[in-house]
Each structure stands twice: as structure tokens, then as C-alpha cells.
Amino acid sequence: MxxxxxxxxxxxxxxxxxxxxxxxxxxxxxxxxxxxxxxxxxxxxxxxxxxxxxxxxxxxTRTINIEVRMPLPSKEGLTIQSDVSILYRVEGRQVPRIVETIGRNYEEVVILPVFRSAAADITASYYAKDMHTGQRAAIEKSICELMTSRLLDRGFTIESVLLKSIVLPPGLSQAIEEKLEAEQDAQRMEFVLAKQRQEAQRQIIEAEGIRDAQKIINEGLTPMLIQFKSIEAFNRLSASPNSKVIVTNGQTPMLLSPQQLD
Structure with a gap:
């Protein structure tokens, strides 16, 4: 061998x-x-x-997360510090073209510059308080859509952009908190006033019901009805087995017990 x-x-x-x-x-x-x-x-x-x-x-080609801290401009000219997560992935079929035209450091060359430009374009259309309230989701979506429109043809898919933290200037942050507290107080007072209006309406309806009932009763008490009711009362008293004295003027009976006669 x-x-x-x-x-x-x-x-x-x-x-x-x-x-x-x-x-x-x-x-x-x-x-x-x-x-x-x-x-x-x-x-x-x-x-x-x-x-x-x-x-x-x-x-x-899996989803990659880039953590970025950068200042964002607002509509009123303030600078808002923010921590941002960019979730993206590379399209596998585009890898040869990406490596050939951009290189392996495509995050620094393409993705981050596009993000900074898109974020500045979008946040400059919003007030600083919008980044701290319910408008944050709309800002994130707008940045993501703008980045997608600029990067999709180059082989990158932007899945989402997340504004994880927003640091407002101290004076503005206090002003927003005071405004939110004032809005909550106004909503609370509106609830109290609405409850009081409902209670007042209930009392009005109750009073109108009592008034209408009394009106119906008064309209139904005619002299003939009163005389008829008196005759019925005489009949019931006369049929009673108990001893009693009835004093009447012929219209209204008054019943006296034996104790009252002593």
C-alpha cells in the first residue's frame, strides 16, 4: 500500500x-x-x-435592530432627544448588488443617513408635544414609510421604526403635564355637571308626574262622585257589626267610637 x-x-x-x-x-x-x-x-x-x-x-438576511440616539427637530424649532430602534432586513437576492455597489458597511453608508434624513423631515412637521402623546405612532409609521420608499429598490426592507424614549426640554415637559392635568380636571367637571343635569331632569320629570296625577284626580272629583262615595261609605258603616254613632249632615259622615261619647 x-x-x-x-x-x-x-x-x-x-x-x-x-x-x-x-x-x-x-x-x-x-x-x-x-x-x-x-x-x-x-x-x-x-x-x-x-x-x-x-x-x-x-x-x-434576518431582522436586524439598530439602536440610534439622535436629536429630532420639532415644528416649533425645538430639539428633542430620542432613542430609536430601526428594524430592517436585507433582501437575499439583492445581496450581490449590495456588496458590489455599497459594500459590507451598508448600515453606515445607506441606512443610517437615510434614517436621519427621513426622521428630520417627518418630525419637523409635528409639535414637540405630539412626540410625547398619541401622535407618536403616526410619526413612527411616517418615518418607516419614507425610509421604505427610499431603500426598497436598493435591497433593504424597513420593518418598523420605534421611538423608544422622548426627552423633552424641562419647561415644555412641565407645560405638557400641566395641560394634561387641566384637561383631566375639565373632563371630571364635565362629568359632574352632566350628572347634576341628569338629576335635575329626573326631579323635573318626577314633579311633572305628581302634578299630572293630582290634576287628573282633581278633575275626576265631581260633586256627583263625592256624593256617590259618601253613600257607599254610609252603606259600609251600616253593615259593620261594631257599635258606633254616626253624625252626618247628609253628605259627609263622621264616625264616633263609644269611648269618644263617654
Missing amino acids: KTYHPLYIGLFVLLLTTSCTIVRQGEVGARRTLGKIHPQIAVPGVVGFNPFTTAIIKVP
Whole structure:
């Protein structure tokens, strides 16, 4: 059996290990041969190549989070400090073109400058207080849409832009808090007034009901009805087994008990 010199074996192993690489899940590879980028991408798996003429440039295609702290201009000319998260990903099929035209430091070259420009354009249309209230979601969406319109054709997808913290100037922050407290007090007072109006309306309705009932009763008490009711009372008294004395003027009976006669 033919044997090989250990030096040859070592060179073979070295050549074998340096002529292949592993592209992991969530990334693709761009093949560069003698300075030229091939348009085909290397998909996840083991990729073989000639280490003397070719290199595999790996680019992540999973979602990447960039943390940025920057001042944002407001409509009234104030500067608002903010911590921002930019969630983006690279389109795998565009990796060769990105590596060829931009390079591997595409975050500093393209994404961050586009973000700074888009953020300044959007926030300059809003008041500082809007960044601290319910308008924040609208600002985030507008920045994301503007960045997408500028970067999608270049191979980048902006998933979202998140304004995580907004630091307002001390005077403005206090003014906003005082305004919010005043609005809450006004809403609370409006609730109390509405409740009082409802109670007053209830009392009016109750009084009108009592008035209408009394009016109906008064209109129904005619002399003939009163005389008829008196005759009914005489009949019920006469049928009673108890001893009693009835004093009447012929219209209204008055009942006296034996104790009252003693």
C-alpha cells in the first residue's frame, strides 16, 4: 500500500478546510472571484470555492435592530432627544448588488443617513408635544414609510421604526403635564355637571308626574262622585257589626267610637 508523506497529507487537509465554508440559516453568501461579484447567491449550507481566487462574503438576511440616539427637530424649532430602534432586513437576492455597489458597511453608508434624513423631515412637521402623546405612532409609521420608499429598490426592507424614549426640554415637559392635568380636571367637571343635569331632569320629570296625577284626580272629583262615595261609605258603616254613632249632615259622615261619647 502506497503511503503519503505527512507534509502532503497536511497540505491536503489544509486545502480542504480552506476551500469550503458554511453559510448558516438567516444569511446568504456573495461569491467574489478575482474582485468580481457573481450575481448568484450562496444559499445556507456547505459552499465550496477556490481559496486562492475566490472569497465568500456572508450577509445576514434576518431582522436586524439598530439602536440610534439622535436629536429630532420639532415644528416649533425645538430639539428633542430620542432613542430609536430601526428594524430592517436585507433582501437575499439583492445581496450581490449590495456588496458590489455599497459594500459590507451598508448600515453606515445607506441606512443610517437615510434614517436621519427621513426622521428630520417627518418630525419637523409635528409639535414637540405630539412626540410625547398619541401622535407618536403616526410619526413612527411616517418615518418607516419614507425610509421604505427610499431603500426598497436598493435591497433593504424597513420593518418598523420605534421611538423608544422622548426627552423633552424641562419647561415644555412641565407645560405638557400641566395641560394634561387641566384637561383631566375639565373632563371630571364635565362629568359632574352632566350628572347634576341628569338629576335635575329626573326631579323635573318626577314633579311633572305628581302634578299630572293630582290634576287628573282633581278633575275626576265631581260633586256627583263625592256624593256617590259618601253613600257607599254610609252603606259600609251600616253593615259593620261594631257599635258606633254616626253624625252626618247628609253628605259627609263622621264616625264616633263609644269611648269618644263617654
